[in-house]
Amino acid sequence: MKSTKLNGSSGYMLFESLIALAMVSISLYVLIPHSVQFFTTLKAAGAEVAYWRVAQDQMQVIAEGGSPIGSQASGGLLFITTWNPETAQLVVNGGDGTERVEVHAEEIQTEGP
Template identity: 80%
Template sequence: MKSTKLSDSSGYMLFESLIALAMVSLAIYVLMPHSVQFFTTLKSAGAEVAYWRVAQDQMQVIAKGGSPIGSQASGGILFTTAWDPDAAQLVVSGSDGTERVTVRADEIQVEDP
């Protein structure tokens, strides 16, 4: 019995479709882990930038002779700050409590606005 659907005038549609599906599946299989890793890295980098932004703001206040704010929100994260004047250290903790940034007060330069 001879099949006429495999070699009609439009070509081998089923075979070409399977090759295209295999190529798309392979591309998704290869690129999906890289995409997930990229967005995870981007999110953690954004949180780190927010930590350093709060630390810099608080150190500017301390360097000008003021007292730091106890809690501050930046980048969607609530930060708490603790200033130790004896050790000249500022500790910035996020609401998740997973990261800490310690900056020495003598490393910050005060800029006049």
């Protein structure tokens, strides 16, 4: 491609560099919102997995006849669990919301060692 001297300036400007700058700018304009959304979704999914991990651990303890642990840390969040045996309801309260899980301990099969 031919370089041209701009009017009233002492230097030359390459059109290739302008095209490259435009491509990089457009790429950043398109990719940055998608990457922010990706990391936000990833963080929310990690918190949801941590909720279910705690709920599963507590359900296993309940099914084996024990009492659930009052507080437990998982995935960088502190979870407080409460168990109501009359309604068979396990409530897991975490750092960013509440997850309610209904558990029927008689339906859970446990395997012995």
